[in-house]
Amino acid sequence: MIILDSLIIGGIKFVLDKVATAVDRELNDDTSLREELLAAQMRLELNEIDEDEFRRLESELLSRIREIRERHAAEPEEGEYKITGAEVTFDGDESDNH
Amino acid sequence: MPKAVLKEKKNKPGKTTMPSVPPEQSSGGSGAEGQGKYVYCIIHSAEPLQFGRIGIGARPTEVQTVHYKDIAAVVSDTPLRVYDATRENVLAHESVNEAVMKSHTVIPMSFGTVFRTREDIVELLRSTFDAFHDVLMKMQDKLEFGLKVLWEPQEMIRQIEREEEDIRQLKKELSSQKGSTYFARVQYDRLVNAALESRSERYVKSIMDELSDVSVSSRWNKPIGDKMIMNAAFLVARDKEGAFDAKVKEIGARYNGLNFRYTGPWPPYNFVNIRLKLERAKDGK
Numbered sequence: 207m208i209i210l211d212s213l214i215i216g217g218i219k220f221v222l223d224k225v226a227t228a229v230d231r232e233l234n235d236d237t238s239l240r241e242e243l244l245a246a247q248m249r250l251e252l253n254e255i256d257e258d259e260f261r262r263l264e265s266e267l268l269s270r271i272r273e274i275r276e277r278h279a280a281e282p283e284e285g286e287y288k289i290t291g292a293e294v295t296f297d298g299d300e301s302d303n304h
Numbered sequence: 305m306p307k308a309v310l311k312e313k314k315n316k317p318g319k320t321t322m323p324s325v326p327p328e329q330s331s332g333g334s335g336a337e338g339q340g341k342y343v344y345c346i347i348h349s350a351e352p353l354q355f356g357r358i359g360i361g362a363r364p365t366e367v368q369t370v371h372y373k374d375i376a377a378v379v380s381d382t383p384l385r386v387y388d389a390t391r392e393n394v395l396a397h398e399s400v401n402e403a404v405m406k407s408h409t410v411i412p413m414s415f416g417t418v419f420r421t422r423e424d425i426v427e428l429l430r431s432t433f434d435a436f437h438d439v440l441m442k443m444q445d446k447l448e449f450g451l452k453v454l455w456e457p458q459e460m461i462r463q464i465e466r467e468e469e470d471i472r473q474l475k476k477e478l479s480s481q482k483g484s485t486y487f488a489r490v491q492y493d494r495l496v497n498a499a500l501e502s503r504s505e506r507y508v509k510s511i512m513d514e515l516s517d518v519s520v521s522s523r524w525n526k527p528i529g530d531k532m533i534m535n536a537a538f539l540v541a542r543d544k545e546g547a548f549d550a551k552v553k554e555i556g557a558r559y560n561g562l563n564f565r566y567t568g569p570w571p572p573y574n575f576v577n578i579r580l581k582l583e584r585a586k587d588g589k
Contacts, residue, residue: 243389245529251565252454252531268388275386292432294411296442298521298539298575 236271243267340384340418341370341425343377344400345410345571348440350374355403360387360396367400370422372429375436378404379425387416401571409444411436412571413578439576445542446520448575449568451552452527453511453534455561457500463561464499471495504533507562511555512536518548523574533562537574545569 243264250260342360344367355367359380369376378400387393397415404410419425429436465475474492478485511534512522519538527535540548556564 240389241526241528247391248528248532264390268390272388292428292435293577293579294432294435294439295577296439296575297523297577298442298446298572 236274239267239271239274243271340382340420341377341379341422342382342387343379343413343417343419343425344397345378345404345412346429346436346440347376347378347404347408347410348374348437349376349408352376353378355400358396358400358403360393360400364396367403370425370429372426372433375429375433375440377425377429378410379419382418384418384420387418389415405569405571409440410571411439411443411576411578412573443572443576446572446575447540447542447545447569448572449538449540449548449552449566450570451511451515451534451536451538451567452532452565453507454531454563454565455504455533457531459561460500460503461496464496464503468495468499471499507559508534511559514555515548515551518544518551521575525574531563537570539572539575540569 246255246260246263246267249255250257255263347369349369350371350373352371353369353376355378357364357366359365359367359382361380361382365380365382367378367380370379380400394415401410401412419428465471471492474488474495478488478492481488515538516522519540521539523537525535525537527533538548552564552566556562556566
């Protein structure tokens with residue numbers, strides 16, 4: 207089994223739909239839940255918990271994450287968003303290496 | 305006995321190593337209906353491509369490309385919804401990127417990136433065309449690997465008690481002393497924690513130093529749980545992959561008490577940043 211930390215912690219950076227308008231706040235809010243999810247995956251990988259226990263933890267954590275998301279979605283900030291620009295940067299220059 | 309460090313084989317979700325995928329829960333309250341496009345990654349290609357019916361979701365859809373000139377987004381149709389970061393979903397996202405990586409350098413998108421229309425995607429490619437080109441060029445022939453290092457804290461404490469004189473003395477006092485041992489205990493905890501921390505720092509620094517010779521760049525991520533002392537990502541040139549691999553295994557064999565979890569190659573999640581500037585459209589469309 208593999209762990210996709212970047213994917214899970216990174217979460218939804220942008221989605222061009224109203225449900226994603228709360229991205230920044232959401233990341234602040236549910237980071238610790240996402241970390242718990244990763245920790246549960248690690249424990250499964252180390253055989254500290256079994257598949258059933260993992261499923262239970264996963265569904266509990268995801269439902270708490272969903273609650274946070276829905277709370278944000280309910281706030282009066284809905285609407286269509288459009289892209290006005292984007293930045294893409296390469297972050298792996300040699301100079302970054304220590 | 306030294307444990308061999310093996311790169312973990314990735315699960316292929318398509319091969320039913322997973323239990324049956326549960327029906328997807330609606331994200332509820334978000335009114336997520338209609339069709340959108342899930343975007344996996346950006347690649348360099350002027351030709352339309354198809355990667356098969358391996359898209360994310362309970363009923364996998366065709367993974368194909370949306371183009372602007374010679375830059376393409378790899379996408380599949382999806383309902384407009386927020387995807388939960390379940391193992392199945394995350395693996396579905398990753399396995400598409402893996403399939404694309406076999407033939408292309410990719411700029412991976414975050415998990416859960418859904419665009420409303422094809423035009424939105426073309427607009428992204430158009431407005432960011434030069435930057436995508438530039439990053440794809442820099443990313444060419446480079447691979448990302450993950451390395452996590454874990455230890456057993458209890459095991460390490462026993463080792464510290466054996467090896468460090470002052471801690472051993474204190475431990476002896478504690479077990480022989482009658483009456484209040486409160487202050488000795490506090491002192492013992494403090495010393496043990498300091499020793500753990502300094503060992504962990506020493507190991508990590510030495511591992512990172514050794515691997516810096518065979519990698520282009522590295523990123524440090526927060527360790528997960530209480531057993532992990534290192535959680536790093538390395539960017540490695542394709543022609544150094546063998547050397548990096550050999551180095552990881554050599555280091556792994558040298559550190560008896562440490563558990564190395566070595567994975568990859570990944571899309572360069574840790575070495576590319578994409579930031580979109582969004583603006584609210586006026587009243588609907």
